[in-house]
Amino acid sequence: MRVLVTGLGNIGTTLSSLLLYYREQLGIDEIVALKRTNTGWGASNHTPLIDRGLILFPYAGEFEAQARRADYVFETTANGVGMRMRPFYANLDNLRGVSAQGSETGFGLPFMSGINDSAVLGERYVQVVSCNTHGAAALLHGLSGGDLSSINHADMVVVRRSEDLGQHQRLVSGNVVSRHVDLSSGTHHGVDVKRLLATIGAEAPIITSDITTPSQLLHSIRFMIEFNCPLTEDVVHKRISETNLLASTHKFDSNVIFEQGRRYGHAGRIYSPAIVVSNNMLIDENTVRGWAFVPQEGNTLLSTIHAFILQTRGDEAVMKTIVSDLTRTMW
Numbered sequence: 094m095r096v097l098v099t100g101l102g103n104i105g106t107t108l109s110s111l112l113l114y115y116r117e118q119l120g121i122d123e124i125v126a127l128k129r130t131n132t133g134w135g136a137s138n139h140t141p142l143i144d145r146g147l148i149l150f151p152y153a154g155e156f157e158a159q160a161r162r163a164d165y166v167f168e169t170t171a172n173g174v175g176m177r178m179r180p181f182y183a184n185l186d187n188l189r190g191v192s193a194q195g196s197e198t199g200f201g202l203p204f205m206s207g208i209n210d211s212a213v214l215g216e217r218y219v220q221v222v223s224c225n226t227h228g229a230a231a232l233l234h235g236l237s238g239g240d241l242s243s244i245n246h247a248d249m250v251v252v253r254r255s256e257d258l259g260q261h262q263r264l265v266s267g268n269v270v271s272r273h274v275d276l277s278s279g280t281h282h283g284v285d286v287k288r289l290l291a292t293i294g295a296e297a298p299i300i301t302s303d304i305t306t307p308s309q310l311l312h313s314i315r316f317m318i319e320f321n322c323p324l325t326e327d328v329v330h331k332r333i334s335e336t337n338l339l340a341s342t343h344k345f346d347s348n349v350i351f352e353q354g355r356r357y358g359h360a361g362r363i364y365s366p367a368i369v370v371s372n373n374m375l376i377d378e379n380t381v382r383g384w385a386f387v388p389q390e391g392n393t394l395l396s397t398i399h400a401f402i403l404q405t406r407g408d409e410a411v412m413k414t415i416v417s418d419l420t421r422t423m424w
Contacts, residue, residue, distance in 0.1 A: 097163035100170035190404030195223030228387035231366035271303035312387035340365035363388035
């Protein structure tokens with residue numbers, strides 16, 4: 094199988110590294126990447142990937158030819174590019190599937206690994222939801238033990254880092270509040286979680302707010318989830334330990350957790366959808382309040398690979414191996 098990665102920015106480079114590492118298990122013969130912008134000072138960034146077998150082309154002049162030769166396309170380009178390319182992909186009979194990232198709402202079926210896996214089978218186009226949508230959905234699903242109908246109400250504040258480490262285009266100098274766009278859902282994260290759950294006929298009464306801070310490390314979510322049944326600390330901790338969607342930590346500092354990921358995570362990343370600060374939760378009768386850290390786009394990369402497997406092979410044994418390799422229960 095020949096796969097194409099369009100864009101070699103923050104997401105595309107790490108995704109390419111994962112594809113190269115798991116290429117045999119994934120049944121991939123060739124991994125081709127297109128770089129949208131080329132600078133002299135950035136040329137060496139991709140040398141390690143090329144040394145491992147990545148075939149790199151400039152985006153300009155090569156996109157159409159390489160897309161026509163690909164069996165699958167990972168669309169990881171800048172906001173809006175995937176949506177503009179969607180009609181072109183629709184005319185390629187060779188493609189078994191295409192995935193795009195969180196900003197490309199409407200590109201295809203919204204997807205998060207572990208939430209709506211069965212809905213992706215047979216789908217040609219998938220939109221992997223954003224990293225903070227992953228975090229919010231993981232908290233709902235994990236802390237409810239998978240029973241979303243047991244949730245009366247959920248209120249979450251997403252505290253976003255403004256830019257990934259190593260970039261300096263969108264770093265803010267102060268806290269910036271996002272506009273609420275929907276009376277019942279709040280910011281787009283609440284809207285996106287509901288759209289994701291709707292693909293499996295499920296729903297959860299969640300409302301979100303959003304603030305961006307001058308940080309380049311992890312996102313955070315302050316959550317409050319009220320259930321329609323009694324809770325105990327033992328039940329909550331048991332649910333966290335039993336789901337692949339949540340990791341846990343006893344650390345309060347995102348710098349320290351980020352450093353753990355840099356030391357021990359594959360390619361220096363953390364891939365769990367959310368990391369609950371498990372020794373700092375307030376559990377009172379039927380309500381749990383607390384904090385969780387969200388690891389940039391590491392969680393979306395795991396979902397991107399899972400989407401590829403579901404769209405092309407449907408081999409869940411391969412995904413279980415990859416999840417076991419990349420996720421840890423404690424940070």
